Amino acid sequence: xxxxxxxxxxxxxxxxxxxxxxxxxxxxxxxxxxxxxxxxxxxxxxxxxxxxxxxxxxxxxxxxxxxxxxxxxxxxxxxxxxxxxxxxxxxxxxxxxxxxxxxxxxxxxxxxxxxxxxxxxxxxxxxxxxxxxxxxxxxxxxxxxxxxxxxxxxxxxxxxxxxxxxxxxxxxxxxxxxxxxxxxxxxxxxxxxxxxxxxxxxxxxxxxxxxxxxxxxxxxxxxxxxxxxxxxxxxxxxxxxxxxxxxxxxxxxxxxxxxxxxxxxxxxxxxxxxxxxxxxxxxxxxxxxxxxxxxxxxxxxxxxxxxxxxxxxxxx
Amino acid sequence: xxxxxxxxxxxxxxxxxxxxxxxxxxxxxxxxxxxxxxxxxxxxxxxxxxxxxxxxxxxxxxxxxxxxxxxxxxxxxxxxxxxxxxxxxxxxxxxxxxxxxxxxxxxxxxxxxxxxxxxxxxxxxxxxxxxxxxxxxxxxxxxxxxxxxxxxxxxxxxxxxxxxxxxxxxxxxxxxxxxxxxxxxxxxxxxxxxxxxxxxxxxxxxxxxxxxxxxxxxxxxxxxxxxxxxxxxxxxxxxxxxxxxxxxxxxxxxxxxxxxxxxxxxxxxxxxxxxxxxxxxxxxxxxxxxxxxxxxxxxxxxxxxxxxxxxxxxxxxxxxxxxxxxxxxxxxxxxxxxxxxxxxxxxxxxxxxxxxxxxxxxxxxxxxxxxxxxxxxxxxxxxxxxxxxxxxxxxxxxxxxxxxxxxxxxxxxxxxxxxxxxxxxxxxxxxxxxxxxxxxxxxxx
Numbered sequence: 001x002x003x004x005x006x007x008x009x010x011x012x013x014x015x016x017x018x019x020x021x022x023x024x025x026x027x028x029x030x031x032x033x034x035x036x037x038x039x040x041x042x043x044x045x046x047x048x049x050x051x052x053x054x055x056x057x058x059x060x061x062x063x064x065x066x067x068x069x070x071x072x073x074x075x076x077x078x079x080x081x082x083x084x085x086x087x088x089x090x091x092x093x094x095x096x097x098x099x100x101x102x103x104x105x106x107x108x109x110x111x112x113x114x115x116x117x118x119x120x121x122x123x124x125x126x127x128x129x130x131x132x133x134x135x136x137x138x139x140x141x142x143x144x145x146x147x148x149x150x151x152x153x154x155x156x157x158x159x160x161x162x163x164x165x166x167x168x169x170x171x172x173x174x175x176x177x178x179x180x181x182x183x184x185x186x187x188x189x190x191x192x193x194x195x196x197x198x199x200x201x202x203x204x205x206x207x208x209x210x211x212x213x214x215x216x217x218x219x220x221x222x223x224x225x226x227x228x229x230x231x232x233x234x235x236x237x238x239x240x241x242x243x244x245x246x247x248x249x250x251x252x253x254x255x256x257x258x259x260x261x262x263x264x265x266x267x268x269x270x271x272x273x274x275x276x277x278x279x280x281x282x283x284x285x286x287x288x289x290x291x292x293x294x295x296x297x298x299x300x301x302x303x304x305x306x307x308x309x310x311x312x313x314x315x316x
Numbered sequence: 317x318x319x320x321x322x323x324x325x326x327x328x329x330x331x332x333x334x335x336x337x338x339x340x341x342x343x344x345x346x347x348x349x350x351x352x353x354x355x356x357x358x359x360x361x362x363x364x365x366x367x368x369x370x371x372x373x374x375x376x377x378x379x380x381x382x383x384x385x386x387x388x389x390x391x392x393x394x395x396x397x398x399x400x401x402x403x404x405x406x407x408x409x410x411x412x413x414x415x416x417x418x419x420x421x422x423x424x425x426x427x428x429x430x431x432x433x434x435x436x437x438x439x440x441x442x443x444x445x446x447x448x449x450x451x452x453x454x455x456x457x458x459x460x461x462x463x464x465x466x467x468x469x470x471x472x473x474x475x476x477x478x479x480x481x482x483x484x485x486x487x488x489x490x491x492x493x494x495x496x497x498x499x500x501x502x503x504x505x506x507x508x509x510x511x512x513x514x515x516x517x518x519x520x521x522x523x524x525x526x527x528x529x530x531x532x533x534x535x536x537x538x539x540x541x542x543x544x545x546x547x548x549x550x551x552x553x554x555x556x557x558x559x560x561x562x563x564x565x566x567x568x569x570x571x572x573x574x575x576x577x578x579x580x581x582x583x584x585x586x587x588x589x590x591x592x593x594x595x596x597x598x599x600x601x602x603x604x605x606x607x608x609x610x611x612x613x614x615x616x617x618x619x620x621x622x623x624x625x626x627x628x629x630x631x632x633x634x635x636x637x638x639x640x641x642x643x644x645x646x647x648x649x650x651x652x653x654x655x656x657x658x659x660x661x662x663x664x665x666x667x668x669x670x671x672x673x674x675x676x677x678x679x680x681x682x683x684x685x686x687x688x689x690x691x692x693x694x695x696x697x698x699x700x701x702x703x704x705x706x707x708x709x710x711x712x713x714x715x716x717x718x719x720x721x722x723x724x725x726x727x728x729x730x731x732x733x734x735x736x737x738x739x740x741x742x743x744x745x746x747x748x749x750x751x752x753x754x755x756x757x758x759x760x761x
Contacts, residue, residue, distance in 0.1 A: 069428045072429070
């Protein structure tokens with residue numbers, strides 16, 4: 001952190017120095033504006049405004065005036081919505097479920113991605129372009145479509161996979177109460193492994209070949225090169241993909257929402273985002289806003305926390 | 317430097333993605349709940365109405381109207397995909413159509429969101445009352461004198477029976493639920509791969525229809541308060557009954573209604589009956605063409621000796637807040653839901669079973685249906701329609717209650733709790749969601 005702070009201070013100092021030198025740069029301000037506006041306008045409109053709006057909504061409560069149906073209006077309610085979120089067992093249930101999901105799915109997926117990236121990077125492998133594209137292919141499939149596809153493979157009535165397994169005397173229940181979380185994890189893993197692999201593979205490509213030659217001259221085996229040179233160098237990419245995966249896990253929605261169509265073991269509050277959607281669809285927008293804000297904060301804390309934890313080791 | 321940027325971006329993306337979902341939602345502006353006394357005068361010149369619906373083939377019905385009424389043109393939009401999300405968003409954005417299809421169970425919810433306009437200033441609207449099955453009109457007018465919607469179709473329930481399977485295993489058509497359970501046992505004993513029906517835990521609407529049949533009136537309003545009795549003796553009786561069938565593995569619990577998996581199970585002759593509604597007739601006809609002639613439709617089993625039926629589904633066409641042409645909207649809406657030619661077309665294309673009493677006597681509905689071995693199946697539904705409890709009322713947070721019921725019924729079928737526990741969960745959800753919406757409510761009748 002101190003390192004970061006110093007860097008930041010240095011940055012500010014340099015800018016100020018430059019500004020002093022170009023005193024009274026009127027046209028320059030215009031130029032800067034011309035370059036910055038295309039970013040800044042959508043950033044404010046589609047990013048800052050919605051966040052501010054959600055924060056504001058989360059502080060409101062619904063009140064109503066008379067009659068059987070009455071007329072509703074909203075008023076400031078302070079932290080009432082947040083108190084409700086923290087007391088909501090469904091909310092903590094969904095967080096716990098997704099925590100379990102992430103602790104298992106993220107390491108498995110990234111390990112597979114890393115192994116695949118390292119394999120692709122070995123000089124031994126032929127048809128590299130083919131393997132690279134095939135591994136990346138699932139990422140080109142939209143999450144919803146992937147989930148629909150897998151739901152056919154899981155479904156006991158129509159799945160050829162289930163038929164095959166039954167043929168050898170197994171009774172798989174991919175959609176059962178104990179298995180459905182892992183069936184969902186499998187869809188996510190299938191979708192994202194190739195994507196993560198590609199990030200790691202790109203990092204591997206940028207390592208200068210001389211390093212390997214030097215290592216070989218020193219008598220290093222392929223295994224040693226992979227483990228002692230390649231992995232440490234691409235560690236920042238691994239950290240990055242982990243952070244993306246943590247965020248992705250906390251925002252899990254499409255896959256379980258699709259599988260829910262065929263498995264009653266996925267409740268309407270299965271993941272935090274599904275809970276937020278369910279609450280919003282019951283017209284409780286203020287509560288849904290509070291849930292979203294809490295999810296965002298948890299995501300922020302976890303991803304930022306993970307980066308801090310690993311930044312020193314990964315040499316970031 | 318780059319890592320700082322990454323960190324900020326990562327957090328930003330995270331925050332934006334979870335919050336963006338909520339963009340566009342806003343609180344409804346306070347306004348009068350009372351009937352708006354807008355005059356009901358015809359517009360000068362040509363009018364174009366927006367009508368959102370979920371019925372297959374509705375564009376053809378509207379084309380018929382447009383041909384006959386050059387001055388009142390109607391534009392349709394199919395909103396089958398996320399019907400209430402679409403309507404809700406349009407309302408919040410102030411861009412609701414003139415008319416929209418709304419199911420009976422969603423009416424109180426949308427009413428409490430101030431979604432509807434009262435068309436009772438138009439004489440044609442109030443006059444239409446006598447044309448409809450009483451309970452449908454009562455639900456669309458919220459038991460009062462306002463006209464917020466015109467009933468379109470209903471889903472009187474009945475029992476669909478695979479006659480060939482029944483014959484093969486020597487089963488008798490069950491008249492009561494007890495007999496139904498006995499036959500289910502016989503069938504399962506004859507062949508363990510056969511089930512009498514399926515219990516879809518993810519289908520609260522269907523289950524509510526069963527509760528309705530047993531006069532389990534879940535909501536009432538008196539003394540400035542809603543009274544919530546989702547968990548009543550009548551509903552517990554229904555829940556315990558299905559629990560027994562589930563425990564004895566006499567019904568399947570792994571099929572979602574309307575899914576490929578469900579049709580596959582029927583296709584493979586694994587299930588002998590279907591506890592369904594009138595609109596289901598076209599569903600089987602269209603999805604299982606090879607089973608033509610094997611199905612027949614009989615009254616649904618009853619709890620006691622007297623005839624009683626439930627309703628599952630059905631819709632109204634509601635007058636949405638902000639519609640500028642009440643006169644024309646009423647004209648089109650009443651035509652759409654009472655005109656014999658329109659009703660016949662809707663029945664044929666969309667499988668709608670009309671809410672208009674005259675519709676029940678339509679020639680198309682008094683003939684035999686080829687798929688059902690030329691049986692006059694609509695006679696069964698007409699009889700069912702007459703036996704539906706007219707007092708049944710939906711709650712103002714029905715969607716939330718239904719989701720809670722479904723989540724808990726799913727747990728029950730997975731062996732965690734019972735269907736009766738699901739009623740408790742639904743009761744709690746009803747009270748809590750009404751509290752969240754500041755709707756005064758209390759437990760009990």
